[in-house]
Amino acid sequence: MVTINVNKFKCGYCGACVSVCPAGALELVETWIEVNESCTSCGICAKICPVGAIEVKK
């Protein structure tokens, strides 16, 4: 289940969200973020994203 939404038009593909994800659910591929099923909807990535590109779907 995909639990977060990354607005690819806002995202600056910096990888900051990847570094804080405790579950290791995120990956910065080249110019986009991929989320896998290990996401726990903790919301940390959404909090620290410099541009507010991430939304958590609860």
Added chain:
Amino acid sequence: MKNEYDVVVIGAGPAGSITAKTAAEKGLSVLLIEKRQEIGDPVRCAEGVSKVWLRKHIEPDHRWICADVKGSRIFAPDGTMVEMAEEIAGGEVGYVLERKIFDRALAYEASKAGVEVMVKTRATGLIIENGFIKGVNVSHLGQSYDIKAKIVIGADGVESKVGRWAGIDTSIKPADIETCAQYLMSGTGIDQEYCYFYLGNEVAPAGYVWIFPKGNDMANVGIGILGNKSGNGKHAIDYLNDFVNDKYPDAKILEMDVGGVPVSGSIERTIANGLMLVGDAARQSDPITGGGIINAMEAGKIAGEVAYNAISRNDVSTDSLNEYEVKWRETIGREIDNSLIVKNTFTKFSDKELNSLGHSLKGVNFSSMSLLDLLYALFKANKKLLWELRVLFKTVVKYELDFEK
């Protein structure tokens, strides 16, 4: 691409390129992979660097130097300014780089030393046998390959996965990352010989705004705030927009950069059997300045040499690679630890306290750009407020460290 190398380096930032170059110069076969199609782009950096330290790794080249800086101007929340300027006679202090060109120049140096470089090539996992890392799984233009290596180097920056794959938890807590946004702007009218810093919980909670000259009338105008202060409707970019709209409503935005800087201080372990982490992947950036270019290069140099020593000994176990762990902790590690003390003290201050610190230095003339000199002057005038910093001066004097980078 061959299917076996002495060393495979993941990530072609300053850490990866210097590690690869150093290992190749020693005679090892080295592959350097980078997932991006253009090394160095997009930029996630304010591009400030100390001249003396830079020169230890590469001869300065006008093609990637934008500005020559002789001092800093630091502003307390109420506007009180503290100026630190180096005597021009010394001619040292800092440069502001063009990272896109600089990073590629470092990769070029590596390639000249014999390193094989591959872009658009992403590490997707590690080959692990009997508790030893034996190589990397990579994806190149959508095709998967397995590449064997005696030693794998994780130089994959802030978003590093290599450590986690090897069982080292490198995930960063929100209080241990500066979340940053920056515009390259024209028309700010700043003095191109100075770096500017603005402190205050309103402009930049537990962080600061920086303005670094980029030549002509351009400048990097950026902000970093501590991750635990971000969110709740306001992110780094919103603080930056507020600052810029207020201060430079007529300046123009030529580029936008975003990123995260680890400010956790040294992590517990940066090696595994057959693996070393370097640079931001090892969280080696400075917790107070956020500077990571020099530390990444210093660590890369050590890792390249240790890779050679370990392979020569025919022993790539953690016992053997511990040489890296010890060497980086003795050098850049000490400064990282000191800066962590400063970070933990300063991120707690209210604007009132920051203002009073600023006032205590009014009229003090700094003829040196050393952060330590500044801190010492602050400490002398505000012993009570800054009591936690006392250990700093002891350690630094004892180890005769150059605290400024």
